[in-house]
Amino acid sequence: MNNLLIHILFFYYSVEFLFSRLIPFKKEDSILIVKLDAIGDMVIWIDVAEEIRSVYNDKKIVLICNNACLPIVEHLPFFDEVIGVDKHKLLINIGYRINLIKKVLCRKFSKVINPVYSRDYFSQDILIKLIRADEKIGSKGQYSNNNNIIAGFISDSKQIEKISLKLKLKGDKYYDNLIEVSYINLMEKTRNAEFCRKCINPNFNSNIPQIHFELPELNTFSSLNSKDYVLIFLGASTPRKLWKKQNYVDLIKELKEKNIVVSAAKGEERIWNEIKEEFPFEYIDKVIDLIGKTSLIELFSLIKNAQYIITNDTSASHITVLTRTPSVCLLGGGHYGRFQPYEVENIAEEDKKILPKVVNHKMDCYGCNTICKYINDKETTWPCIENITVKQVLDKIKQIEND
Incomplete structure (x- = not known):
């Protein structure tokens, strides 16, 4: 039964992709960043966000982020547009997914970047597949976050690992450029800096940025x-x-x-x-x-x-x-x-x-x-x-x- 649910899910993804190609779009000279992880991850990443703004200062930068991070990123001066996403609804609510798809797929971006090391198929890579862009860049990374989602369908740990590996191979194909990463245990700021050096600025070093917005008394x-x-x-x-x-x-x-x-x-x-x-x-x-x-x-x-x-x-x-x-x-x-x-x-x-x-x-x-x-x-x-x-x-x- 659980395997059947997974097959039904992938059948839906196939239909969704075909539907998405019917949506008319306009090309724009902008950079889209997809970063759907949690508040702490976003706070750690702010120094890289500042660097992206500096490098692409002549382009519009659009961020798709977790709704939980909106109170922070909406105050930052690095993004021209922010689109919040409810990750739970993105996974289970078809109506919500369709509305988000309509909102994003009427545009074709110059470049889309997913800077997250621990990618997952169901919220990140499937979205990257749907988005229209001249170039899609991501971290070669790993898929450990995927296991928790798959565990909701299957209990056998070996089967979970097997499915997760297949999904990563599938998800990797949705990118034009996968950034090679170090598979040793790196602190997240260092890992973010590694990604930034390889696709944004080769001279970047992680740092502690200033708070770029006024705090309430x-x-x-x-x-x-x-x-x-x-x-x-x-x-x-x-x-x-x-x-x-x-x-x-x-x-x-x-x-x-x-x-x-x-x-x-x-x-x-x-x-x-x-x-x-x-x-x-x-x-x-x-x-x-x-x-x-x-x-x-x-x-x-x-x-x-x-x-x-x-x-x-x-x-x-x-x-x-x-x-x-x-x-x-x-x-x-x-x-x-x-x-x-x-x-x-x-x-x-x-x-x-x-x-x-x-x-x-x-x-x-x-x-x-x-x-x-x-x-x-x-x-x-x-x-x-x-x-x-x-x-x-x-x-x-x-x-x-x-x-």
Whole structure:
């Protein structure tokens, strides 16, 4: 049955492609960038976006991005047009796909670039196939993100790998130029720079860009004073990244002389509510709860004005680099070295102090690509994060305070 669903899906893609060729189009001298990954990935990539704007300063630049990133990219001066995409709807909603196709395929671009290393067939490559352009450029990259989607249809891991390989070979054919990449474990900023050097500017080095938009003042959304609080960002892309609740309680007790603010995305309020219910303690009412109460741009301001921040390996950690706010990052081993610890090729000496200070629990299974051999469910914290101690975090905080 599951194999049948996949065949039906590909039959639909074939019909969709034939339909797309019937849409009339106009040629335009513009560059289209397709970058559909998450907020943290977008923040890491901003230095490359700035370089693309500099190199193609005489052309219109259009960005197709994840809807979640719109509050950031719409404020950046690098794009002449931004098209937001709901990735979930793109995968499952035929009406939504047709409307997006009509919006994009009435144009033929000079060049389309997909700079993402971890491509996937179902949202990126199939879109590249449909888009009209004189030249289509992508990273040779890898397809690990594809496996999670295929796993929704098939449970056998060997079959998943087999299908994913076939899809990559198919997806590769949709590009005119695939950029060769290093298959060693590179930090994402370095990998982005590698791609940029090979197809945008051979002299480019990764860097920490300035924030190119004005942040709201703290007093417009809170009663906090700048540099008068410590921020603990509780949210994460998966519950498996969440530190033990007792650890947060013990950490807050150790920081009782500080003004503590907790934050996370809307919909993650339960994390703090569960901590308060299970571990009530003397200082609990002094903690300022801003979970779900700030916009993404307000979160930038909240992070920028903090003394320092303790966060999981999530978008907030990457925002701290852009705002130059000292931070401690609780890091697991699934992608160790890819998104953290930070590497920046062109960095001022004073900026080295504001790179996230990583705390981790080393295990022999590091590099598992978050396919944990110890945890099978989607709720239990990975052991490489669960076993990070409060003392490790406090030691990093001391380093920040002594810098």
